[in-house]
Amino acid sequence: MHRMYEEMMNDADAGYLLAEEKAARYFAALYEQVAEKSYVSVLTEDFQLWKQKHIRRPSWLSLFSQIKRKPDQRDYNAYIQWLDYTGKLDDYLDRSVSYLYMRDLGQAPNSPDTQMRIQRMSADIKKQLLHSSKAKRGEQPELISLAGLYRWGQKEGIETAVIWLIHKLRKVAAHIPEGMDAEQAQRKLIKIILGVVLHVMEDMGDKAPHEERSRRLDEAIRLGYSYGLTYPFIDDLLDSQVLTPQEKKRYSHLIRTALLTGTVPKMGDWSGNNMELIRYVHTELREAFEYIKGYQRPEAQKTFFQQSYVFFHSQEMDRMKDLSNVDYSNENLYIPIILKSSSSRLIARSVLSAAEDEGFDQRTFYYGIYNQLADDFADMFDDMRDGAVTPYTYYLKYREQRPDLINPFELYWAVISHLIHHVYQSDPKSREVILDRAINGLKRCRERVGAEKYNEIMAIFTSDIPEFNHLIQYMVRKAVDVDFFDKLLRDQVIASLKNDRKDKEDFSATIEKVRHQINSTLQIAKHNGMPPMKEPLIDAANYSLNGDGKRLRPILTWVMGVRQYGLDAAAIMPLLRSLEYMHTASLIFDDLPTQDNASARRGRPTLHEVHNSSTAELTGLLLIQRATQEQASLSQEQFDPKTVLALMRYSAQKAEDLCMGQMMDLNSKGQALTLEQLNTMCFYKTGIAFEACLVMPAILAQGPEEEIAALKKFAYHTGIAFQIKDDLLDLEGDVHLLGKPVGKDAENNNSTFVTVLGREEAAKEMWNHYCLAMDALKELPRGNAFLKHLLDYIVHRER
Incomplete structure (x- = not known):
């Protein structure tokens, strides 16, 4: 038995090494752009084209239209009404849905078929938004309410699955221990479920018979929950300080064994304050694991377990880093996050036993680090407080001692350049959406931390690119129409929770x-x-x-x-x-x-x-x-x-x-x-x-x-x-x-x-x-x- 485990471990490690080699090649290409600053001239030209749509000189007509001033986005219903009143809602939904297709569904937005799907989804969301925006101030958006969820289930004929999901989510919320961010953990789970459902809806199209559509959506909800459960009860739990070091080691071994053998080991004897938590998590994860296995075709299971192992192992490598260690190389810092950020989305498709799609796999692989670097930038101050190692926290701490360290902010822009010109072949729509998202992220950061702290951090990360930074900050101050629906919804979900x-x-x-x-x-x-x-x-x-x-x-x-x-x-x-x-x-x-x-x-x-x-x-x-x-x-x-x-x-x-x-x-x-x-x-x-x-x-x-x-x-x-x-x-x-x-x-x-x-x-x-x-x-x-x-x-x- 021990020898068999070793053989499976060797096979898994071999698969991880292949993924690591691919990530290393991607990182080398990005490193070259940063070293030569080649991304600066390319993106400067991109921004010159982009700003024509987003930097506008005020006219007497625009000043007159400001009588109905832009409301705070925290007032969800008023904000949607304002977008509709000002004629901005269609563009807002178009870029938002386009981004979902790029990030979550791995699609290229310049495909005629994808454009048609984006337009149809945008129209459906608009109809729903305008219907629910008549709600009273402060009222929960129908899109994220239990009543709204159940009514969607009625429409699709999947009420039983929705009732099951509501019960499961309530149980998860009740078992998230102190020491974990309960709202963020639940948000991630909901996001994964939505992502898997979107994959299925995209795969089916509009012509699937009602019975088949209901069956597949029912399965998607259960699969999304089964996969998404790993975020609060593996990733977040191991990142927190809830478990003791000994418990973390034992729990990680249990997860690794499940991925290597395809079977969740027995819980064994646990004691201490976390016993009830571990018992619940073990039971729930085992049920989820078996559901995914039971759904998948035998030939798809190998891909699922390989990608899951890459995801888990890269997370573990990232998690084991210690901010007091001054010796991490650039490869140590970046390759695991390339792997974990891409594999997390590749798994969503393999969970569904979806057919291979080389274009999807490639786009998803290259896109992952973009999201991860954006998320790490947004969480930088919390990560510094918690002593977590990310490219940003490590650079902030050791930039003066380690001149060899890559500036993660520069790498972020190199990734953007690579995506626009090498992944999406300089497609104008892709450039529009990606730059919208980048500037929006900086705007949100400036608003969240305040102008003084934001300028202080920018001075550190942009000291080697002063002209390019001047252009970026001009966009941050002046650009309009760069906000996104998923961010609005994210804030509403967290506030609602x-x-x-x-x-x-x-x-x-x-x-x-x-x-x-x-x-x-x-x-x-x-x-x-x-x-x-x-x-x-x-x-x-x-x-x-x-x-x-x-x-x-x-x-x-x-x-x-x-x-x-x-x-x-x-x-x-x-x-x-x-x-x-x-x-x-x-x-x-x-x-x-x-x-x-x-x-x-x-x-x-x-x-x-x-x-x-x-x-x-x-x-x-x-x-x-x-x-x-x-x-x-x-x-x-x-x-x-x-x-x-x-x-x-x-x-x-x-x-x-x-x-x-x-x-x-x-x-x-x-x-x-x-x-x-x-x-x-x-x-x-x-x-x-x-x-x-x-x-x-x-x-x-x-x-x-x-x-x-x-x-x-x-x-x-x-x-x-x-x-x-x-x-x-x-x-x-x-x-x-x-x-x-x-x-x-x-x-x-x-x-x-x-x-x-x-x-x-x-x-x-x-x-x-x-x-x-x-x-x-x-x-x-x-x-x-x-x-x-x-x-x-x-x-x-x-x-």
Whole structure:
């Protein structure tokens, strides 16, 4: 076995040496351009042609048009609207999509077929952008929202794959440890998935039958995730300080063994703080590895493993560098990054078992270092802080001691010259896009670090090319129309992930805070002089109230009342208690032997199991009356009596509706309901309760009717989504997390979304209602992050 491993290692190393020789030849060609400064005259001429489109003298007409000033790109929707208003949107999308075809798809933009595809994709994106740019300020772009993703899945007939992906991405986010940049790790994963999907869409074209298109897109999503998972949980994890040196060594050996043998080794014995993380990562990577292998044709596997080994080994070589080592040669610095930057994109195609395409391979190989040098320049200050070795950090530290070191900024421009004139044969469109991107990168750097720091760093990197630098910096200051959609989207994804994390933390903190407040005031007190026969009922009520309830309904009312309408928290506490009393009463009745006959609720035996059915029935009635008393006690100093009366009338109507929903449920046992009947029953059983929680504080605050209508629509779809999730949990949930037995619906012969639709279709229906609920949220005049995260919690919860 050991000898076989050595033979495989030798074969892999031989393959790596061949790749290294190719990279060395490329590097030698670039080195020659830098040494002779030949790229300067070539690019100076290129810039003279390029600037005709990008450097404009202001006219009275252009000054007049600036009345509608360019908005900050962080205001995504306003920026898209501005591009459209000024007539810049078409060119903006054309260069952006052209760049994606060059970088991610390895295409030459001067091909007539590629130009046609670029125009078609640009038109599709424009249509989507103009539709979604009407959203309110600060609202998440539909392109990067869960609702937008699911609706795309519906359009393509791949809802199951999208649901699978949403679940996987959520799990990944939950397992990214402290010490890693969670937003960047997730962004890279999403980017890889998108890249693989684009490869498949490009390969299929528009003429593939719908069934084939759906199948291949489904596979692309799963393959993209399977490959992309390596970025957060191999590359980023090994780059971080999360693992100990011993763990890194062992983990790297495990990955290397998998690439050499084609089989993921067993995890073995791990201990320490990272054991759970490694267990999750090992399980997920093994599943991903097997999925890729199972998809690929046997003859394509060799290419995949060869390219993967080159990628991993070049990453390892780069990772092992120490900034304190003064002896690295130029080849040590640059050849590994040529290899890792090119092979990372070559793998994306080999993952798909795509046919060989020499033009794609060549363009991708030469293009990789361009992106890597641009990324390393952007991350230069963070890398210096972290002590990471990149061409920029190493040059900054040792340039005075090592006059032989190549200036990476000069090499970057040599790469650009090589791409324009040797890879794309001086094609004007290629020159346009590449120079746009280069100047945009410098503009973004100047904006991010400030003019003073930017000029300081430029003085170091351009000291040997003062005239060329003067030209470059003139472009950086004066050039217009060089921004790109993928950068806008990248910034939005990162901002959205950060805001999402912050809002989730606020959501969780709010739930815990308000839940504690509610729990502390729910118990019904026993007072002196109370009739003896009443005490057992109070004890029974408190037993039911003491269970581990989520308290979602009163928490939701608190958020709407206090945060949305500015009501006094103490003043609405009676309303919160009334809602929990009503809800607990409904659960007591629901669990009775004459209804669902449940034995456990909220992690403990049901009330009729502890006492008897008669006690349970009377306790439920007592809690309903208590709820009415609480509502009647709302302060007349804070609320108009007529408003309180209207609230109580509304509450009584909703209680009637709940009873009707439960009767519909009981009468449906053993019957095959239609989806329409199920939706109606579900609304009266569950949606009504959500509606009451949202509408009651609106009634107290005397909110406008159109706002109440939007809240009712949100509650309708949220309630159905909640019930479908309950039905799914009854089928596949964890009894320890749920606090009640699973499988009760089947045992009671209940009609549920799962029994009517099946598990897969029920999940689709839940996500459809999720999207419709999100639409309703957009109708509210004020954004409500809590309601969005409530909806996310409902569809992702495990209890």
